Amino acid sequence: MSFGYNKKKLLYKDLSLTLTPGSIYGLLGKNGAGKSTLLKNLTGLLFPTSGSITVNSFSPKKRLPSFLEMIYLIPEEVYVPSLTIHQYKNLFAPFYPHFDSEKFFSYLEQLDVKEQGKLNTLSFGQQKKFIIAFALACNTKILLLDEPTNGLDIPSKIRFRKLISSVFTEDRMIFISTHQIRDLDNLIDRVIIVDNGELLLHASIATIGEKLCFKNVAELTGIDNVLYSEDSLKGFAVVAENKHGEESKVNLEQLFNAVTENPQMAKAIFKN
Amino acid sequence: MFGFTGLLLAVVFIMYIVAKTLGGFSSAQNITFIWGLPVSSAFFASLVFGHFSTNASGSSYLTLPASHFEKWLCGILIAGIAYPIIFLLFFRIVDSSFVALFHNSLDTASPFYKEQYDSVYIFDFNGVLAWRVYPLFFLLTGMTLVGSLYFNKIAFIKVAISLCILWLGILGINYVIAKILFENMTDAAPFNHVAIAVGKEEASIELPGWTGKIFAYGLGFVLPAILWLLSFTRLREKEF
Numbered sequence: 001m002s003f004g005y006n007k008k009k010l011l012y013k014d015l016s017l018t019l020t021p022g023s024i025y026g027l028l029g030k031n032g033a034g035k036s037t038l039l040k041n042l043t044g045l046l047f048p049t050s051g052s053i054t055v056n057s058f059s060p061k062k063r064l065p066s067f068l069e070m071i072y073l074i075p076e077e078v079y080v081p082s083l084t085i086h087q088y089k090n091l092f093a094p095f096y097p098h099f100d101s102e103k104f105f106s107y108l109e110q111l112d113v114k115e116q117g118k119l120n121t122l123s124f125g126q127q128k129k130f131i132i133a134f135a136l137a138c139n140t141k142i143l144l145l146d147e148p149t150n151g152l153d154i155p156s157k158i159r160f161r162k163l164i165s166s167v168f169t170e171d172r173m174i175f176i177s178t179h180q181i182r183d184l185d186n187l188i189d190r191v192i193i194v195d196n197g198e199l200l201l202h203a204s205i206a207t208i209g210e211k212l213c214f215k216n217v218a219e220l221t222g223i224d225n226v227l228y229s230e231d232s233l234k235g236f237a238v239v240a241e242n243k244h245g246e247e248s249k250v251n252l253e254q255l256f257n258a259v260t261e262n263p264q265m266a267k268a269i270f271k272n
Numbered sequence: 273m274f275g276f277t278g279l280l281l282a283v284v285f286i287m288y289i290v291a292k293t294l295g296g297f298s299s300a301q302n303i304t305f306i307w308g309l310p311v312s313s314a315f316f317a318s319l320v321f322g323h324f325s326t327n328a329s330g331s332s333y334l335t336l337p338a339s340h341f342e343k344w345l346c347g348i349l350i351a352g353i354a355y356p357i358i359f360l361l362f363f364r365i366v367d368s369s370f371v372a373l374f375h376n377s378l379d380t381a382s383p384f385y386k387e388q389y390d391s392v393y394i395f396d397f398n399g400v401l402a403w404r405v406y407p408l409f410f411l412l413t414g415m416t417l418v419g420s421l422y423f424n425k426i427a428f429i430k431v432a433i434s435l436c437i438l439w440l441g442i443l444g445i446n447y448v449i450a451k452i453l454f455e456n457m458t459d460a461a462p463f464n465h466v467a468i469a470v471g472k473e474e475a476s477i478e479l480p481g482w483t484g485k486i487f488a489y490g491l492g493f494v495l496p497a498i499l500w501l502l503s504f505t506r507l508r509e510k511e512f
Contacts, residue, residue: 040331040511040512043335044334044335045331045334045335045511045512046511046512047511063334063335063340063508064339065337065338065339065342066337068335068336068337068338069337071335072335073331073335075327075328075331075332077327077328078328078332079326079328079329079331079332081329092336095336095337095338096337
């Protein structure tokens with residue numbers, strides 16, 4: 001599909017992407033790279049300029065109730081009406097056939113959201129955690145989260161990560177878009193990197209570990225196919241092509257820098 | 273929403289009292305009905321469909337698992353049917369209460385009792401004025417519904433400004449066309465009024481009956497119906 005807010009200036013051109021259930025995707029990109037735009041296209045809030053998107057045989061553009069029942073988007077800027085937690089649940093939960101009321105209150109407890117009057121009087125972080133709890137309790141097959149950790153304090157970010165890990169099942173797809181890459185460490189199992197409307201990388205963490213190695217070296221000389229390097233305490237932190245089957249832990253921040261700074265090289269490495 | 277309804281009705285109530293104090297019952301009834309029904313309904317429609325005019329709330333309601341028709345119908349039922357009924361009931365209660373108070377305050381022994389009693393009566397919802405206001409209600413509400421879906425944020429103000437520009441444009445174009453067609457024209461207003469000078473007198477040109485009806489029904493009912501339906505189409509196409 002292609003998409004642009006202006007038909008003459010496309011943000012995504014001929015983007016081809018297949019997403020499968022049973023994965024937690026991390027969509028990484030700089031500010032303005034089009035992450036939210038991609039999520040909105042998947043939900044049917046924006047329509048592709050050309051091409052098409054199919055989600056479980058539904059066209060998101062039509063926004064059919066049966067489609068909307070199986071997908072939930074938590075936008076970066078959440079909206080809560082002037083209702084209490086119970087009123088909100090009673091009003092909106094019936095739209096989601098798999099909504100689990102018990103789990104909803106359990107998630108609220110885990111995220112430390114308390115019944116404190118009207119939702120719109122809560123802080124932004126509390127509102128966001130409330131929406132996260134509600135979205136998880138809806139038990140939709142597809143869960144899209146746009147910058148979910150924005151506005152969350154550090155303990156809440158930890159709780160959020162635990163919660164996402166706990167609700168993940170093989171028939172579910174969770175898609176998290178963020179520019180706060182560290183928040184996704186040890187959470188995602190597939191990485192998608194977009195920049196300038198182009199898909200630069202779409203690979204599993206396992207594949208990335210096979211193709212690239214992340215290590216600290218004293219000197220840069222003697223290392224082939226370096227995609228990225230940065231100064232570190234003991235020399236340099238390096239991302240290079242993994243030619244010798246070295247085992248290393250994928251560092252998402254370094255991966256992102258490597259791929260966005262050397263997109264052609266990264267594409268060549270992941271092509272095979 | 274209940275709070276906003278209460279606020280609008282409170283404004284209507286104050287308007288009635290002020291107009292009654294300044295101009296008497298007839299003014300109070302006419303002004304409150306003319307301004308109350310179309311304008312407060314338009315405000316209310318703007319509030320209801322205003323949920324689709326900001327990014328956060330719009331995204332939330334558009335992704336709610338219900339069809340476009342259901343979402344549109346809810347808005348129409350609340351803004352186009354429920355609120356006007358509440359307004360009419362409220363107006364009737366306020367109007368009949370004040371009229372009853374007036375009637376009770378009269379001196380039954382006065383020789384002018386009957387005359388005074390008959391001079392004030394409850395506003396007729398089926399009268400000529402009411403039937404001029406109903407089309408205005410449909411038209412303004414329709415415009416607000418569409419405007420709330422076309423404009424993002426402060427949609428009502430943008431609709432109001434657009435309406436003013438549109439109305440001034442229509443007035444101007446209408447005036448220019450009338451001026452071209454009638455040399456001795458003295459006044460023209462959309463869409464059924466042209467006055468010409470005949471000697472020292474002024475005469476009004478009237479449209480043939482059927483032409484006038486086409487304009488009256490077209491502006492009063494067909495155009496609003498198109499606008500209300502257009503809001504449904506716009507809702508289906510709405511993007512964020």
